[in-house]
Amino acid sequence: MLYLPDISNRMEVQxxxxxxxxxxxxxLVALGFAVGTMVVTHMIGPKRRTAEKLTPFESGIExxxxxxxxxxxxxxxxxxxxxxxxxxVIFMYPWAVNFRELGLDGMIQMFIFMGTLxxxxxxxxxxxxxxxx
Amino acid sequence: xELAFVIEKFVLITVVFVLTLLVAMYSTLAERKIAGxxxxxxxPNRAGPFGILQPLADGAKMFFKExxxxxxxxxxxxxxGPSLAILTACIGSAVIPWGQKLTFGDYVVDLQVTDINVxxxxxxxxxxxxxxxxxxxxxxxNNKFSLMGAIRAASQNISYEIPxxxxxxxxxxxxxxxxxxxxxxxxSGFVNWNIWYQPLGFLIFLxxxxxxxxxxxxxxxxxxxxxxxxxxxEYSSMKLGFYLFAEYINMFVSSAVMATLxxxxxxxxxxxxxxxxxxxxxxxxxxxxxxxxxxxxxxxxWVRWTIPRFRYDQLMNLGWKVLIPLAIANIVLTGIVITVxxxx
Numbered sequence: 001m002l003y004l005p006d007i008s009n010r011m012e013v014q015x016x017x018x019x020x021x022x023x024x025x026x027x028l029v030a031l032g033f034a035v036g037t038m039v040v041t042h043m044i045g046p047k048r049r050t051a052e053k054l055t056p057f058e059s060g061i062e063x064x065x066x067x068x069x070x071x072x073x074x075x076x077x078x079x080x081x082x083x084x085x086x087x088x089v090i091f092m093y094p095w096a097v098n099f100r101e102l103g104l105d106g107m108i109q110m111f112i113f114m115g116t117l118x119x120x121x122x123x124x125x126x127x128x129x130x131x132x133x
Numbered sequence: 134x135e136l137a138f139v140i141e142k143f144v145l146i147t148v149v150f151v152l153t154l155l156v157a158m159y160s161t162l163a164e165r166k167i168a169g170x171x172x173x174x175x176x177p178n179r180a181g182p183f184g185i186l187q188p189l190a191d192g193a194k195m196f197f198k199e200x201x202x203x204x205x206x207x208x209x210x211x212x213x214g215p216s217l218a219i220l221t222a223c224i225g226s227a228v229i230p231w232g233q234k235l236t237f238g239d240y241v242v243d244l245q246v247t248d249i250n251v252x253x254x255x256x257x258x259x260x261x262x263x264x265x266x267x268x269x270x271x272x273x274x275n276n277k278f279s280l281m282g283a284i285r286a287a288s289q290n291i292s293y294e295i296p297x298x299x300x301x302x303x304x305x306x307x308x309x310x311x312x313x314x315x316x317x318x319x320x321s322g323f324v325n326w327n328i329w330y331q332p333l334g335f336l337i338f339l340x341x342x343x344x345x346x347x348x349x350x351x352x353x354x355x356x357x358x359x360x361x362x363x364x365x366x367e368y369s370s371m372k373l374g375f376y377l378f379a380e381y382i383n384m385f386v387s388s389a390v391m392a393t394l395x396x397x398x399x400x401x402x403x404x405x406x407x408x409x410x411x412x413x414x415x416x417x418x419x420x421x422x423x424x425x426x427x428x429x430x431x432x433x434x435w436v437r438w439t440i441p442r443f444r445y446d447q448l449m450n451l452g453w454k455v456l457i458p459l460a461i462a463n464i465v466l467t468g469i470v471i472t473v474x475x476x477x
Contacts, residue, residue, distance in 0.1 A: 019247050019248065019249045021142075021247075022142045022145075022146065022246045023224070023246075023247055023249075025143060025146055026146050026150075026223070026226075027224050029143075029146050029147065029150055029223075030219070030220050030223035030224050033150070033219075034216045034219050034220050035216070037371055037375075038216060038371065041195070041196050041198075041200060041370050041371035041372075044196060045196070045197060045199050045200045045370050046197075046199045047199065047200070051204075054201065054202070054203050054204045055203065055204070055205070056205055056277075057278070057367060058276070059361070066205055066275055067274070067275045067276055067277045067279070068275065069280075071281075071284055075284050075287070075288050078449070079287070082292065082294070082295065086291075086294065086298065089295060089298035089299060089302070090298075092299075092302050092464075093254065093305065093311070096303075096306045097310065099305075099306040099468070099471065100306075100309055103472070103475070104472055104476070107469075107472050114461060114464070114465070118461065121457070121458075125453075130450070130453045131446075132445060132446035132449055
């Protein structure tokens, strides 16, 4: 039978700034790799530039205008809705970690919060904000 | 802070980094081999026995190709895009516990680059940053196909980040911690694997992992039939290589995250009942973790050559109207089950 992990006497782990130092090391190693490879390919690759070659690719026909043009407003709408929902998700992280200590009260309070969130979600769907033609 | 600590971490980071690059390199070969197998072909078999040197040949080719930066593009951002993509792909692996402790005499090495108590949030943050590489590169190209690919990628990645976050929340309610090390330790043995508590959560996470890594059936950002090459249409030489490589590294890291969160990480059945010494348990654990990771990578490829690509509206509908309600239902269900179990 399934049983939940016993977390009643779990040691609270505290991270100190030293714990984050290896992440900086890893970023340095990754940055070194990226920059180093870029520089090496720049140096050893052939360079035979012609004006034709450096025009944007447009399936072989003459380039019409450029790509700094307006695009569908739907993408912007998705981005705004993402910000809204992602903030809600972040709010729920501390609650989820402490879920079992908060017990029944914590669950009911969070369900009310999620209910209001869901109302907004239903409103968005009813408004057809997420429908693509 | 002692010198030994710095050296230990740098050695560990280098080993992890080299392993990541090796796995990513050979994933490209594995992908072509598996595609060949599924389509009743042979796949690459000319460079070395069974094509084993193919990734090296491909890598060398990338170095010797001409670098093209279109005149109309924004030069700085054009170079920054792929660099950012590979950078974010490479730093995600810092918090994954690859194994338990290795003991050399009286020196103990922890097989994890760092154990921070916000491990999952760190990975979530790095994954969110990944979209910038694609977005910046696609916009800077000043090419209509690239722009379309980049907006699609951004829109898709942010849409699938929400159900991904929600599915992790249900997992956190079970584990009660954000540290990946602790999550691994809780799953010792076989019956404690989180997949048994969170099957629905895992399914949602898996689908989102496919979308976040831009793998088929969610590869609309680089959909050849509509957008030439998508966001990397204008890229050549190692910059193109970085984008393709970043995709394989992301696949490796997300496989490792899935194995750690849901499939017990380095734990394997009967690990303490076989009478093995601690170091042997650790070594077998690392091998088991990699076996799980390779299975997931194989699964990514299997799906790619089996399922056709979504249409864009289907993709958005799946993300917003199916996965988000499903993930919220999963949280509610998990909450009720845990509370009832704790009250009884």
